[in-house]
Structure formats: C-alpha cells, structure tokens
Amino acid sequence: MAGVAGRLARRWCSGALRSPLQVTRFPALQLHVCGPAMRASQKDFENAMNQVKLLKKDPGNEVKLKLYALYKQATEGPCNVPRPGVLDFINKAKWDAWHALGSLPKETARQNYVDLVSSLSASSESSGQVTPAADRKQPGSDALVVTSQDGITTITLNRPDKKNALTPQMYHDIMLALEAASKDDSAITVLTGNGDYYCSGNDLTNFTDIPPGEVEERARSGAVLLRDFVDCFIDFPKPLVAVVNGPAVGISVTLLGLFDVVYATDRATFHTPFSHLGQSPEGCSSYTFPKMMGPSKATEMLVFGKKLTAREACTQGLVTEVFPDSTFQKEVWVRLKAYSKLPPNAMRISKQVIRNREKEKLHAINAEESSILQERWLSDECMNAIVNFLSKKAKL
Numbered sequence: 334m335a336g337v338a339g340r341l342a343r344r345w346c347s348g349a350l351r352s353p354l355q356v357t358r359f360p361a362l363q364l365h366v367c368g369p370a371m372r373a374s375q376k377d378f379e380n381a382m383n384q385v386k387l388l389k390k391d392p393g394n395e396v397k398l399k400l401y402a403l404y405k406q407a408t409e410g411p412c413n414v415p416r417p418g419v420l421d422f423i424n425k426a427k428w429d430a431w432h433a434l435g436s437l438p439k440e441t442a443r444q445n446y447v448d449l450v451s452s453l454s455a456s457s458e459s460s461g462q463v464t465p466a467a468d469r470k471q472p473g474s475d476a477l478v479v480t481s482q483d484g485i486t487t488i489t490l491n492r493p494d495k496k497n498a499l500t501p502q503m504y505h506d507i508m509l510a511l512e513a514a515s516k517d518d519s520a521i522t523v524l525t526g527n528g529d530y531y532c533s534g535n536d537l538t539n540f541t542d543i544p545p546g547e548v549e550e551r552a553r554s555g556a557v558l559l560r561d562f563v564d565c566f567i568d569f570p571k572p573l574v575a576v577v578n579g580p581a582v583g584i585s586v587t588l589l590g591l592f593d594v595v596y597a598t599d600r601a602t603f604h605t606p607f608s609h610l611g612q613s614p615e616g617c618s619s620y621t622f623p624k625m626m627g628p629s630k631a632t633e634m635l636v637f638g639k640k641l642t643a644r645e646a647c648t649q650g651l652v653t654e655v656f657p658d659s660t661f662q663k664e665v666w667v668r669l670k671a672y673s674k675l676p677p678n679a680m681r682i683s684k685q686v687i688r689n690r691e692k693e694k695l696h697a698i699n700a701e702e703s704s705i706l707q708e709r710w711l712s713d714e715c716m717n718a719i720v721n722f723l724s725k726k727a728k729l
C-alpha cells in the first residue's frame with residue numbers, strides 16, 4: 334500500500350476516531366475527483382484513501398465509520414473478530430459498522446469505498462484536482478501530497494499549520510516527486526500549497542538543535558541540499574506551473590523564476606527577507622530576478638526585502654497572471670486542464686528549447702549562490718536573525 338494511504342488507513346484504524354463526538358480535522362485543500370468508476374481497481378482504492386486525506390470538510394463520524402467499515406471489509410473481508418467490550422465505545426462503534434457489512438464481497442466494498450469518497454470529494458468545495466498517483470513512490474511524510482489526474486501531476490505542500498515551511502524531509506520529498514513526475518505520463522506538473530499560505534520558505538527551526546561542533550558541517554550539508562534541490566527545478570523537463578494559493582516567502586519565491594508559468598491568487602504576496610535574516614538570495618534569483626524585472630526592482634526585493642503584492646509581482650514578470658481569490662482555484666484548474674490536453678511531447682520539447690539556452694548558466698549560478706549561502710549561515714547576522722525568530726515564537 335502506498336505510504337500516505339497506508340498511514341491514513343492506519344490512523345483511521347487506530348484511533349483518529351477518538352470519540353463518537355470528536356471531529357477529526359482535515360487539512361483544507363480544494364479538490365475534485367473523477368466520477369465513480371464501474372469497477373474500482375486497487376489503484377482507484379489507494380487513490381481514494383489519499384483523497385480522504387485531502388477532504389476540505391470533515392465528513393462527520395457517521396461517514397467516517399462507513400469509510401472505516403468499507404476499508405476493513407475491502408482489505409480483510411467480513412468481520413470475524415470478537416466484539417469489543419460494552420465500555421469500549423469507540424471500538425465497539427467501529428466493529429458494529431464493519432460487522433454490519435456482513436459478507437459483502439471485498440471487491441464491492443472497495444467499489445463502495447471509492448464511490449463514497451468520490452461523492453464526498455465532489456461535494457467538497459472544489460476546483461480541479463486530484464487523484465493521487467498510487468503507482469508513484471509516495472513521499473516519506475504527510476507534509477507533501479502528490480496526485481495525478483487529467484494529465485497533471487500536482488505536488489502539494491501540506492503543512493498548513495506551519496504555513497508550509499519546508500523541512501529537510503520536504504526538500505528531499507519534493508526532489509523525489511519531481512523525479513517521478515518527470516517520468517510519469519502527465520503533461521504538466523504543478524506545485525501548490527494547502528491552506529492559507531503557498532509556502533513560508535525554509536523552516537527556520539532547521540537551524541536549531543545543532544551541536545556546537547557541527548555547525549560548519551550542517552552549513553555544508555545544507556548547501557549541498559540546496560544546490561541539489563534547485564538543480565531539480567533547473568533540469569525539470571516538462572512545463573512546471575506554480576499555483577500560488579497564498580503568501581509566499583523566501584525560497585518559495587526565488588524558485589518561481591525557474592517555473593514556466595506562475596498563477597497567483599490576488600491574496601498572495603511575495604517576500605524575500607534575506608537581508609533581514611542575514612542571508613543571501615538562492616534559487617538562481619540573483620540571475621532570474623534582475624533578468625525579468627531589471628536590477629533595481631530585483632534589488633528592492635532581494636536586498637531590501639520589499640514585499641510585493643500579487644499584482645506588483647505580475648507587473649514585474651514574476652507572476653504570469655493574477656486571479657481573484659474567490660475564483661482562483663476554479664479558473665486556474667480549468668485553464669491547466671485545457672493546457673494538459675496539448676501534445677505532451679511538443680510541450681516538453683518547446684520547454685527544453687527555451688531552458689537549454691541557459692541551463693549551464695543556471696547550474697553555475699546555483700552552485701555559486703549555494704556556496705555563498707553556506708558562508709552566510711555561519712555569520713552572526715544570520716544566527717541573530719534565527720534566534721530572533723525563535724524567541725518571538727517562544728514569546729521570550
């Protein structure tokens with residue numbers, strides 16, 4: 334079973350449903366799924382398990398019990414374990430729901446599960462996404478969700494409570510997801526965020542808990558990670574689209590210069606507070622930003638940390654188009670679905686013709702920026718800025 338799906342199923346089976354009155358919070362993500370298939374395959378089933386994780390609205394305990402029962406029936410067959418004791422209310426409710434399915438065949442339970450999830454997803458406020466790609470290697474944590482549908486592979490940052498700040502695990506998972514997306518049969522790849530933020534950049538707590546003797550080594554390995562990460566964006570062979578669903582900070586902004594198209598909600602802002610953090614630009618922005626907006630506008634952003642509105646970012650060429658927040662998801666996904674029907678090889682080749690002109694240059698810039706940043710991470714300015722952030726967080 335795919336990692337995310339497995340974790341989800343385990344969570345459901347092992348206590349997410351803590352009390353019949355307790356509501357499990359689901360991360361907010363707009364989604365829309367295919368209608369019910371005539372006969373659900375194992376892949377459909379795994380996709381459905383991933384979709385449950387992205388439901389915008391909590392489906393309520395009754396539906397969750399139904400999902401639990403169908404999941405158990407589909408994977409283990411009829412319930413023939415002893416009924417939990419009368420005081421074990423939660424497990425008894427789960428057992429009852431499963432037992433009520435009697436001898437329903439596994440295939441039918443699987444189909445019913447898929448149909449139920451599909452109806453929940455369709456009724457959820459939605460736009461244009463999602464069928465997780467069950468045959469791809471799933472990332473190592475729930476902080477990233479990869480889905481594939483309608484010729485579009487979507488990589489969603491899924492740490493909304495931390496404004497989708499990027500942990501080392503997430504950098505690795507994004508690299509894996511890009512690698513898989515470059516080889517799958519989708520025509521377009523999308524990066525987006527779940528929740529009110531697109532991404533708040535590097536997780537600043539990445540700088541904590543470093544033993545004194547290991548600071549240099551951490552800076553060195555951080556620079557290697559950064560370089561590898563950005564290289565994946567430089568080399569990505571298919572059209573890469575950023576669906577910027579909210580404010581973006583730091584590396585999530587600089588990387589936009591390596592995307593082919595950037596769509597933003599009018600609620601988005603673009604902020605690169607590198608000097609405030611004692612750091613320096615990465616993601617090839619020292620090259621792409623001056624190229625797209627001219628050196629002085631780039632300096633305002635990258636050196637003085639001026640935060641741009643979505644409309645300003647669009648005027649500066651960083652954003653392709655801005656949409657009203659109320660229709661953002663709908664309009665963007667309709668557009669992307671139409672683009673994804675274009676001949677994929679032609680799109681891939683056209684992208685490469687554009688990118689190949691400066692690939693070498695971008696790699697060299699990435700290497701240089703990473704090495705400068707490695708030095709910056711060791712500076713007092715940087716250390717102080719991180720301590721500042723962490724003390725505010727700790728309300729010191």
Ligand SMILES: CCCCC/C=C/C(=O)SCCNC(=O)CCNC(=O)[C@H](O)C(C)(C)COP(=O)(O)OP(=O)(O)OC[C@H]1O[C@@H](n2cnc3c(N)ncnc32)[C@H](O)[C@@H]1OP(=O)(O)O
Binds near residue numbers: 498504533
């Ligand atoms: C190896 C590769 C290195 C690549 C180099 C990359 C560099 C960069 O990306 S530099 C940019 C780093 N990012 C930042 O400086 C942003 C820091 N965060 C903030 O300024 C704010 O949190 C905010 C403006 C993004 C949101 O403010 P607000 O709406 O007031 O929400 P909170 O501050 O309460 O945030 C909620 C929750 O999320 C945590 N959080 C947000 N961003 C980060 C982050 N970048 N790193 C770590 N944690 C973050 C925040 O601490 C709150 O957590 P709790 O207090 O636990 O609820």
